[in-house]
Amino acid sequence: MKFERIGMRTIKTAFAVSMTIWISNIFKIRSPFFAGIAAIIAMQTSVSESLSIGKNRMFGTVLGAVVALLFSSFAPENIVSIGIGIVIIIYICNVFGWKKSIQLSAMVFLSIILNFQEGSRFNYALYRTLDTLIGLVIGTLINYFIVPPNVEGKINEMIEKTYSEFKKMIESIIYECKKPSLEELKKHLINMEESYNVLKKDMRLHLSKKQNTYDYNWIFTAFDNIYSNLKILLSMKKLPNINEVNREALKRVFNKEISYTNDGNLDELDLIYNYHLSELLKGLDSIDKALLKVEKLSQ
Structure with a gap:
């Protein structure tokens, strides 16, 4: 029990x-x-x-x-x-x-x-x-x-968890060639934005004891963009050729090489795939930097 x-x-x-x-x-x-x-x-x-x-x-x-x-x-x-x-x-x-x-x-x-x-x-x-x-x-x-609800702390935890879930999903798509469902991620995004709306109400009514609240709007926008790009990647049925720029970016994020090789011939679908993959990785990088700023503000 x-x-x-x-x-x-x-x-x-x-x-x-x-x-x-x-x-x-x-x-x-x-x-x-x-x-x-x-x-x-x-x-x-x-x-x-x-x-x-x-x-x-x-x-x-x-x-x-x-x-x-x-x-x-x-x-x-x-x-x-x-x-x-x-x-x-x-x-x-x-x-x-x-x-x-x-x-x-x-x-x-x-x-x-x-x-x-x-x-x-x-x-x-x-x-x-x-x-x-x-x-x-x-x-x-x-x-x-008496110990007022820490809405901002809850939002930070949700952002970190969602960021981690996005990374796991991208890793499974690129390195394991899987097609995971996006349903749970969408729920995470909705819950985060709902919690942020509650925090903004607290701030407008001067009910939040913390006055230096971080502006999370662009983080949620970045998550939405990552989600949209991820959705496009999952909709593509072929195994793409990933260009060298994206390969290096993936190596920095996940610290490992892609197992399948690039034959160097990129067709139209490969170009589309690499564009959305690049946008997705840029979004991850921006959120990673934002999390460091949030951590410094909370100290």
């Missing part, structure tokens, strides 16, 4: 829930359960994501509560009015771009309409909103002040 290491996010989530329950008890919060859930949801992989999730949850809670109170005051409680209420909630969320709030808002609406008597609905809606707010605030503050 393999035991996984307990991560910092797990520890922070447990601490956030404990703190939320403790504060809820101090202030006599009626539903610490909902406050605890909000604290769990607030513990995201970045502080900007915590704020985004928290915003969606608050919008959903408030909207669901308001619609439920209005319907309980002016409309009869039956299956028709409940259906109309759900339609209104979904429509409002779509109009204001709160699509991630739809499910929660509908659940809050139903919980107020179906589970509480008329006289207690307002109090329940108010306390439910306050419970959610307390949990979100505590969870987000803990996520920011």
Whole structure:
């Protein structure tokens, strides 16, 4: 049986829930359960994501509560009015771009309409909103002040891993004449860019404690170019003649010679192959240099 290491996010989530329950008890919060859930949801992989999730949850809670109170005051409680209420909630969320709030808002609406008597609905809606707010605030503050998520460190690890995967793939194509799949590499590129978008949000909101963040845009562009050139190489069915310039470049990168010989007669496909191989190797070299710069900045 393999035991996984307990991560910092797990520890922070447990601490956030404990703190939320403790504060809820101090202030006599009626539903610490909902406050605890909000604290769990607030513990995201970045502080900007915590704020985004928290915003969606608050919008959903408030909207669901308001619609439920209005319907309980002016409309009869039956299956028709409940259906109309759900339609209104979904429509409002779509109009204001709160699509991630739809499910929660509908659940809050139903919980107020179906589970509480008329006289207690307002109090329940108010306390439910306050419970959610307390949990979100505590969870987000803990996520920011206690070992904040190192998004940039995660990006650097992903870049190094993707760089290594590209090299392995090129080596298998050139030296082993294989045709590997590019599907996993494409996933790596997408994940890296998503993480970088999160980092940029943190920086815009001044939520990243590190202010000298490296500009990764051109690295991702270089990876995309390598991917495109690699795709073209894999689409070519013949075993190409590799020119001397590319042979020397490959030797520098992989520290070994190509086993098959070059007969010196390069046809049109060979020229195309060597062009894209050259571009691919230039991209690898530029990323290698960029990684050294990133390493110096992080020291």
